Amino acid sequence: MSQPLQYLTNEQGERVGVLLDWNTYARLANPLGLDEECLMGLSIDELTALASCKLAVAEQTHLDDLVSRNTESLLSTDEIAELDDLLAKADRLTILKTRARYTIECLERGTAAA
Known part of the structure; x- marks a missing residue:
């Protein structure tokens, strides 16, 4: 096993x-x-x-519609699956945005958080 640190010295x-x-x-x-x-x-x-990106307008509008209709129990099985997919996509995007903000913060501090 090598040492993590070794010094080079001159003749003196x-x-x-x-x-x-x-x-x-x-x-x-x-x-x-x-x-x-x-x-x-x-x-x-x-x-x-x-960090500032959002779902595409068409996807966000469709998501809003599905959520609204879901509260009234008006969704078909396919629409429920579509809603689940859009919610999962929004969750992944939120995580990615949070990681981008975290990375910016770490870069500004010059170190990684523990």
Whole structure:
């Protein structure tokens, strides 16, 4: 097993460099990469756009209609399945938007949250 840190010295015994094991280097070079919730490879502008996105207008209108009709128990079996699919899509989008906001926050702090 290698040591996480080794020093390079010159002929006078002065420290002139450092060798890091790969895990230590990765943690220092990209602390967000160790946080599975962070969305990597996107710019702040892309993350901001993602954090503010919404369902398409047609899907949102259809979802609103299905929810309204569901409260009155007026949906067919196919429409219930459609409602479930749209709600699942909205949930996934909400999670993605939250992860984008979280990533922005981590980037602004310069570290990943524990």
